[in-house]
Amino acid sequence: MGDIRFEEIEFLVELLSKYPLESLRSIAKKEGLDYYKLKRIYDKYYRKYLTVSAMYNIRLIGLKSFVAFLAVSPESLLETAVKLTRNPFVRYVNPAFGFKNGLSLYLQIPHDQVELIDQMLGKYSDDFEYYEVRAYTKEKLSDEWGNWDLGYEYAILMDILKWDARTPITEISEKLGKSRPTVRYMINRLKERNILIDFVPLPDMNVSDRGVIGITKELDEEVLKRFRDYEISVGIIPGWGYFLEWFFSSKEDMGAKILEFSRYVEKILVEYFDPTFKELNDRNSRTAFQRMVKKDGSGYRSILEF
Structure with missing residues (x-):
């Protein structure tokens, strides 16, 4: 560091x-x-330790979020990760060890292709589990999903803004082959449709290089107060429970962290944000939307194509 x-x-x-x-x-x-x-x-x-990134309401463009955990042998970790990160619907892959030893995945899957997840993950492991995850809220979860109905150029724009929202408009217009006013119109259209929610600075794995993932049927909200000094992410697993992820540095006592967090969850796993895997994830993420979407803009490609 x-x-x-x-x-x-x-x-x-x-x-x-x-x-x-x-x-x-x-x-x-x-x-x-x-x-x-x-x-x-x-x-x-x-761009080294943090980047401003666009935040999207993926429900409005027909995508569902999932976390998945694959059992993979140590000698096959990197090979399997390379294959997985060729698939744009796999948003990140990291080594992970705990209730499942192998790889931890975050997926964004078209709502009409959810039934294909088993077939997709089965190409990489015969031992896996996955859960749909939505943002933590006390409001009733919506079961209405949109579809991709934007042109292909919007997929390219969304990739640019997701990768680095501070990319100059002139540079974006050159990449899209559009005028600056047209690019501003496209960004405003995403905002008006509530697809583009906000722009937020995101510290990357060089700051927090470890994560502890926990899955539990019941959430004691005291846990949020108890660990308020930690970077923590909480999600809802519809119809089942909750997903929690704590981020911390490898300089901290990992054994103590596992012992501390395990009291609040039923399943626990440690995730490693390795530089080699970060490079794979970044390469995949940089053009993910434009590889998800068909070139004619008519919808998403199949998650089994990759």
Whole structure:
């Protein structure tokens, strides 16, 4: 990690949360900051340890989120991950050990292809389990799903904004072969349809290189207060329970973390954010939507094609 200072990353995350797309000069002026000091911090960390990313409501474009866990032998981990990360519907793959030893996956699956998941995962392992996961909320979960009804160029745009939402409009227009006003219209259209929810700064695995995944039928909300100082993600497994993921550094005591978190879940697993796997995931993620969508924009390709 070298001379990485977490307080500087936190400072940059806080600023970019307020001003995700504004120029550094504009941010410095609004916050009364020294522009050159801000630029030094930005250049030191941005695109290396955090990136501003577009957040999408994938339900409106017909995608369901799943987590999956595959039993894979140690000697086959990398080979299997390489195959999986050729599939754009597999959004990330990481080594994981616990209730299932092998690989942890996050999937985005077209709602009308859910019945193909077993066949898809069966190509990589004969021992797996998976769960649908939705955002944690106390509101009633919707069972209505949209479909992809946008042109193919929107898939390319969504990839660009997901990868780095601070990509200059001029650069985006060149990649799409569209004028700058057309690109702005396309972005506004995604916002107006509530597909594009927000732009948020996301620290990457270089900051947190371990995760503890827990699955439980009951959620004690005290656990959220108990671990408020940790980066924690909570999801709902419809009709079953809850999915929890804690992120932390390998410099921390992993044994203590497992012991601590295991009291609140029924299944537990440790996920490793390895640089080699990050490279595979980044390569896959960078063009995922444009490889999911048919070139004529008529819908999604089959999850079994890859």
